[in-house]
Amino acid sequence: MTAPLSSDRSRAALRISARVSGEFLLVLAGLAVTLWLLGRMWSVVWPLVVGLLLTTLTWPAARSLRRRGWPPALAASVVTVLFLLVAAGVVALIAVPVASQSGELTDGVVEGIQRLREWAAGPPLNIGDAQINKAFDSAVARAQEGVGSMVGAVVTGVSTVVNGVVTAVLALFLMFFFLKDGPRFLPWLSRQLPGRLATDVPTVFDRGWATLGSFVRSQAAVGLLDAVLIGLGLWILGVPLVLPLAVLTFVSAFVPIIGALFAGFVAVLIALVSNGLTDALIVLAIIVVVQQLEGNVFQPMIQSRGLGLHAAVVLLAVTLGGNLAGIVGSLLAVPIAALIAVVWNYVREQLVDPADDTGAGEPDADAVVPS
DSSP: OOOOOOHHHHHHHHHHHHHHHHHHHHHHHHHHHHHHHHHHTHHHHHHHHHHHHHHHHHHHHHHHHHHTTOOHHHHHHHHHHHHHHHHHHHIIIIIHHHHHHHHHHHHHHHHHHHHHHHHHHSTTTOOOOHHHHHHHHHHHHHHHHHHHHHHHHHHHGGGGTTTHHHHHHHHHHHHHHHHHHGGGHHHHHHHHSOTTHHHHHHHHHHHHHHHHHHHHHHHHHHHHHHHHHHHHHHHHHTOSOHHHHHHHHHHHTTSTTHHHHHHHHHHHHHHHHHHOHHHHHHHHHHHHHHHHHIIIIIHHHHOSSOOOOOHHHHHHHHHHHHHHHHHHHHHHHHHHHHHHHHHHHHHHHHHSOGGGOSSTTSOOGGGOOOO
16 A cells, blocks of 8 residues: 655745745846846857967967066067958968959859759669758758858958957957956956855956866867868869868857868869869768868867767757857857856855865866866
């Protein structure tokens, strides 16, 4: 015979469930309000984000000059000017040719998808279902929009996201001030916060900065290697649009997993349309080899400290970011997920019971990179 339920325990369980549900709803409401505020302030938030990303790329050079005795303002000025010169060179040598070939690249992708549809409709597959044809038509339309927007982002950079000139100027000014005054931010923040927050918040900021810098610099280096190797293979095979495809490969490297699949798919389609099936298969083999080298050789060598995110988490983060904010969301999804992981890991360290602590509660010295 089944024992009767205890009314006291049942009421206690319901109270706990109600309290947990209420707290969870409050957290969701707080997140919703935060996202709404970010959306309302996006014209300011986006230049701030771009400035931070640019600072992670240029900070090693500024730090090196400061360690040699250069004044902070002079070091930041020199690095900013050098960055502007490099950016101008990239625009002159790469962006202009890419812009002139962007339409041809989009047309090639669309034609490649149509050839795949014709191949699927013939033997041995003989696929003639209307839903399959509708899916291919949808893929053609999405390719026209997606490739066009991606190429536009490559050509004009941040200026395609928000009113370009204002965003670029604000981001550059913010980068200069971050390079000049960045090391003074955490000490200042510690003096403004009460109690243990004066220690906790700067520590989380320091770890987050180290994680963000590691991600941006490693993805840029790996993306450059991928673009050079794949571009060289395309050039040897005589595939057209080598420069736009190499630039697309570099930009796509900042969207882990999905970016590599997208860039490789576009390169194979262009090779199929221009050079035929044999060269398309060779391009596919080159991309697979380069991706294997990236995952097993380049990434471990360049990125000595991983983000601590499982591949499934990265894939879900990129998918969610893309659905919420398009290309910008896909680019920012993994860094945001990594920063959330940094906060979560630090909170777990502080919540560990000292009696049961086996060392996990102590901050990882390797995780905090001094500014």
